Amino acid sequence: MLNDLLTTIIQSDELRLFGIKVINSNDFITMILRFTINLVMLVTIVRYLYYPQTLRKDYLFTFLLIGLLIFFMCFLLASVKLQLGFALGLFAVFGIIRYRTNPIPIKEMTYLFLVITVSVINAISSKKVSYAELLFANAAILISTFILERLMMLRHLSHRVVIYERIDLIKPSKRAELIADLQDRTGLEIKRVEIGKVDFLKDIAWITIHFMNDTSKGIPSTNEQGNKFDDDED
DSSP: OHHHHHHHHHHGGGOEETTEESOOHHHHHHHHHHHHHHHHHHIIIIIIIIHHHHOOHHHHHHHHHHHHHHHHHHHHHGGGTOHHHHHHHHHHHHHTOOOSSSOOOHHHHHHHHHHHHHHHHHHHOOTTSOHHHHHHHHHHHHHHHHIIIIIOOOEEEEEEEEEESOGGGOSGGGHHHHHHHHHHHHOOEEEEEEEEEEETTTTEEEEEEEEEEETTTOOOOBOTTOOBOOOEEO
16 A cells, blocks of 8 residues: 555656646655654654753743744745755844743753754755764754753752842841741742842832752742743853
């Protein structure tokens, strides 16, 4: 049955509709092979490397969909001789993406570049690049990401802004007591704090806390209202 299907596809090479080929067997089979490689890479990176560490379902959807769109855009437009310029243009466009309310965190931006890079490589690598070289490049990217994400989970200093009501503790002389109170409330290993805006009418202050973040523990980034904070590396 498979042989009959391939024979039918090959025989259909000369069929045209309004001057355009109905199917180009070589390009079609190439697209399926490259799409399969790209899909496996995207699912592995986004679902099994990124998602378990962050539990961000919104970015899971975004990365997978952008990866698939980039692949088809690059593959179908590769013959227009825009290969290098088109790829660099995609990096420029997606590299400056910032949502109006929430800018993309550094780690998510890195994964976005990774998804775009993998999709571009799998889509527009020339015919001079063998499938062995293509698979090796994908495997190298995947292994490198795995090592950095899972095997080199280093502690880093992150920061978060909190609204604090005990403004009697914001005095420099009570800094140790302030840190102790914040550590007791948040359960975080706070290294230093910075006093921001202070509202004496409401008796509240905006305080930036700098704390040790162990990526292996998956510390959630939410406040009491469930609003997400982006932990930035200092």
